[in-house]
Amino acid sequence: MQAARSHSKTVSAAAFLAPFLLLFVAFLLAPLLYAFYTSLFIERFGQPIFVGFRNYLNAFQDGAFWSSVVNVIRYAILQGVIMIALSLILALVLDTKYARWKPLFRLIYFLPYAVPGVFASIMWGFLYSKPLDPLLQAIRFDPLSSAALLYSIINIATWEWAGYNMTLYSASLTGVSTDLYEAAIVDGCNEFQLAWYIKLPLLRPTILMTVILSFIGSMQLFNEPFLLSALTPISQTFTPNMDIYAMAFNLTNLPYAATLAVLLGAITIFISACVMIAARVVGRRSRERSAPLVSSEEVLSV
Amino acid sequence: MKKVHKKTAMVGSMTGALAVLAAGCGTSSGQTSTVTNQTAAGSASVKMVDGLPLPQYNGKATLTWWSWVPNAQKEVDIFEKYYPNIKVHLVDAGAGATEYQKFSTVIQAGSGIPDVVMLEFDVMPEYIATGALQDISPWVSQLKNRFTPWTWNQVSVGSHVYGIPEDTGPMGLFYQSSLFNKYHLKVPTTWSQFQQEALEFHKLDPSQYFSYFSNNDGQWMFGLLWQAGCVPFQGSGNNWKVDIDSPKAVQVFSMWQKLVKAGAVQSIAAGSPEWQKNINAGLYATAVGSAWYDSEILVPYDHNLSVHKWRAAFIPEWTPGDTTDGDWGGSVQAVTKATKYPEAAAIFAAFINAAPAELAHDVAPAKDGGGGLFPAATAGFDIPSFKQPNPALDNQPANVDVFEKESPRVNTKFQWSPWSSYVFNELQTEIGKAFSGKETVQQALANVQQAVVNYARSQGYNVTT
Numbered sequence: 086m087q088a089a090r091s092h093s094k095t096v097s098a099a100a101f102l103a104p105f106l107l108l109f110v111a112f113l114l115a116p117l118l119y120a121f122y123t124s125l126f127i128e129r130f131g132q133p134i135f136v137g138f139r140n141y142l143n144a145f146q147d148g149a150f151w152s153s154v155v156n157v158i159r160y161a162i163l164q165g166v167i168m169i170a171l172s173l174i175l176a177l178v179l180d181t182k183y184a185r186w187k188p189l190f191r192l193i194y195f196l197p198y199a200v201p202g203v204f205a206s207i208m209w210g211f212l213y214s215k216p217l218d219p220l221l222q223a224i225r226f227d228p229l230s231s232a233a234l235l236y237s238i239i240n241i242a243t244w245e246w247a248g249y250n251m252t253l254y255s256a257s258l259t260g261v262s263t264d265l266y267e268a269a270i271v272d273g274c275n276e277f278q279l280a281w282y283i284k285l286p287l288l289r290p291t292i293l294m295t296v297i298l299s300f301i302g303s304m305q306l307f308n309e310p311f312l313l314s315a316l317t318p319i320s321q322t323f324t325p326n327m328d329i330y331a332m333a334f335n336l337t338n339l340p341y342a343a344t345l346a347v348l349l350g351a352i353t354i355f356i357s358a359c360v361m362i363a364a365r366v367v368g369r370r371s372r373e374r375s376a377p378l379v380s381s382e383e384v385l386s387v
Numbered sequence: 388m389k390k391v392h393k394k395t396a397m398v399g400s401m402t403g404a405l406a407v408l409a410a411g412c413g414t415s416s417g418q419t420s421t422v423t424n425q426t427a428a429g430s431a432s433v434k435m436v437d438g439l440p441l442p443q444y445n446g447k448a449t450l451t452w453w454s455w456v457p458n459a460q461k462e463v464d465i466f467e468k469y470y471p472n473i474k475v476h477l478v479d480a481g482a483g484a485t486e487y488q489k490f491s492t493v494i495q496a497g498s499g500i501p502d503v504v505m506l507e508f509d510v511m512p513e514y515i516a517t518g519a520l521q522d523i524s525p526w527v528s529q530l531k532n533r534f535t536p537w538t539w540n541q542v543s544v545g546s547h548v549y550g551i552p553e554d555t556g557p558m559g560l561f562y563q564s565s566l567f568n569k570y571h572l573k574v575p576t577t578w579s580q581f582q583q584e585a586l587e588f589h590k591l592d593p594s595q596y597f598s599y600f601s602n603n604d605g606q607w608m609f610g611l612l613w614q615a616g617c618v619p620f621q622g623s624g625n626n627w628k629v630d631i632d633s634p635k636a637v638q639v640f641s642m643w644q645k646l647v648k649a650g651a652v653q654s655i656a657a658g659s660p661e662w663q664k665n666i667n668a669g670l671y672a673t674a675v676g677s678a679w680y681d682s683e684i685l686v687p688y689d690h691n692l693s694v695h696k697w698r699a700a701f702i703p704e705w706t707p708g709d710t711t712d713g714d715w716g717g718s719v720q721a722v723t724k725a726t727k728y729p730e731a732a733a734i735f736a737a738f739i740n741a742a743p744a745e746l747a748h749d750v751a752p753a754k755d756g757g758g759g760l761f762p763a764a765t766a767g768f769d770i771p772s773f774k775q776p777n778p779a780l781d782n783q784p785a786n787v788d789v790f791e792k793e794s795p796r797v798n799t800k801f802q803w804s805p806w807s808s809y810v811f812n813e814l815q816t817e818i819g820k821a822f823s824g825k826e827t828v829q830q831a832l833a834n835v836q837q838a839v840v841n842y843a844r845s846q847g848y849n850v851t852t
Binding site: 335 | 484487488491492494495513516517518602603656658659660661664665806808809812813815816819823838841845846847
């Protein structure tokens with residue numbers, strides 16, 4: 086009887102998991118393995134020739150690819166810090182008792198996220214276009230010049246994603262019991278201290294999640310520079326994804342595009358894992374050093 | 388034929404309402420035909436079809452043709468009169484890079500491949516190397532002497548022929564005669580004269596530029612090298628010699644760098660809104676263009692042609708008395724390996740580009756319902772509409788005055804490599820760095836050379852330098 090029940094449990098569990106597993110295999114695992122397989126060949130006169138890991142050896146010496154990787158890492162750090170700081174400030178300010186029309190402002194800040202990335206890039210492209218913009222002409226600033234380009238893209242991404250991350254933080258904060266805040270206020274906390282010593286530590290898991298998601302998104306930077314390249318010369322190797330796209334579709338070099346894609350995936354997974362491990366170590370150490378008012382896990386388990 | 392505004396056109400179509408950019412992809416739809424010779428009914432048994440020695444075709448065939456030539460359906464209509472048993476289905480798969488991406492995708496997929504496809508000369512070696520194209524020499528090799536010689540070299544490897552040249556772009560110097568009269572400038576015949584006048588002109592009128600440098604167009608930059616007599620690539624099949632950083636090439640880009648630095652020439656992305664605005668405002672006294680420049684650039688973007696009074700002149704030379712020219716843009720109708728009807732496809736590609744009935748249509752201005760092409764078939768030069776005064780160029784008969792004469796001067800030794808898009812991107816990136824002072828022109832070209840050699844070797848090519 087017992088065995089039969091656990092068996093039926095296994096079956097129902099499998100039934101619930103199967104759709105995910107199927108999609109996971111069909112749209113992630115299988116293409117990943119196929120990309121890796123493709124990367125072991127070169128194509129000559131329409132015929133694939135097996136070359137083992139030679140594409141990877143070439144990729145390791147491919148200066149343009151590595152400088153594009155450095156480019157997006159720099160972008161990821163700069164954009165990540167600016168955006169997350171802004172999102173946090175917006176979320177914490179909206180969470181204070183002084184804030185008015187909270188739902189309205191939440192909606193306004195969230196709106197840019199509702200604009201598809203491609204449209205946002207085109208729209209910003211026009212705003213950035215110096216000959217069409219008397220304001221830019223007056224201050225003699227060209228946001229599409231090669232020196233300013235990276236920062237202009239950071240601005241687009243921050244505009245688009247800050248509200249989205251703010252919404253995640255706001256959602257986490259609404260889950261917190263108000264008893265905690267009342268207790269803190271009774272203990273003499275002002276609004277700033279409340280935000281700094283209580284809300285921020287509570288948000289730590291959410292922040293970690295958004296940092297990693299934003300990092301992964303940044304590594305795949307494509308839409309913005311790709312569309313802006315209609316307005317200003319942007320190298321095809323400005324970001325790794327543009328490089329991969331050009332390899333696959335301009336040069337029809339699918340094996341090498343697959344090689345670079347596999348490498349980019351590996352780099353992204355590696356750095357994400359490092360960030361998670363580092364966050365865990367830092368979290369543990371800070372907890373050991375000075376026991377905070379309440380640890381985030383305790384609160385969430387209440 | 389060449390479209391410089393591939394990406395701009397794409398953005399334009401995405402935004403839709405933003406007509407500023409969308410102007411790049413408009414083609415006229417005037418239907419007044421100038422074709423007169425449509426009498427002969429091509430009986431399947433004749434060997435001479437409209438004056439062309441082409442094979443008879445008795446079977447039935449249906450072809451799919453990808454092309455972005457203006458009024459291409461008209462070419463099909465004329466062809467079907469002579470070959471009624473070959474039906475052609477025309478598809479506009481986009482221009483230039485947009486079409487190549489789709490073409491590469493269907494080649495990889497192995498389905499949906501057209502029988503005949505329009506390609507530019509610079510991508511021919513790439514598609515020949517990837518085995519996408521069909522050798523059509525059995526049906527068309529007798530037509531070789533009907534085309535400008537260098538064009539035939541670029542569609543063939545040894546005795547194998549992979550496509551029929553359609554049009555070319557021998558380069559010339561376009562100038563605003565209004566400005567040249569106002570400032571009493573002489574049309575430069577050498578690059579040193581060009582350089583000197585550029586610096587003087589900028590002093591006379593600092594609000595204008597003597598010319599512009601297309602910093603986003605590697606194909607145009609290679610046109611400059613071609614015209615200077617550089618031969619950056621030589622070879623076929625597996626064996627290639629790469630020589631991008633020759634002293635001549637350094638000299639070419641150093642001159643432009645110097646002029647950009649002095650403010651006499653603007654380095655700008657051709658096709659960008661700023662560039663469009665500047666062309667319309669007549670900000671550039673000259674432009675380094677080619678035979679199609681007036682119909683593809685001046686007519687669509689300069690709405691003050693009657694004020695600016697553009698005219699065409701011979702391209703300036705590096706050595707006084709020399710007559711070397713280069714080519715910028717030009718296309719081919721190639722037959723794909725996947726076609727079920729290679730013979731019918733070869734006949735179609737040859738007929739639309741060399742038959743007198745077709746040429747009369749091909750060379751007529753696109754605005755009048757023609758193809759607007761500077762033909763690769765030399766018979767096209769004898770057609771009255773080809774010789775007419777050009778209203779876009781102050782009624783100068785520029786084809787006769789300039790381009791017909793420049794066409795045989797195009798350096799026949801120049802070859803494209805199988806890695807054109809890679810090479811263009813590297814060159815644009817490095818020249819951009821050199822022009823912004825991050826490195827010298829010498830270093831920039833050496834970097835391009837190194838990167839291209841490494842890339843080619845990584846693809847299994849045998850490369851010498």
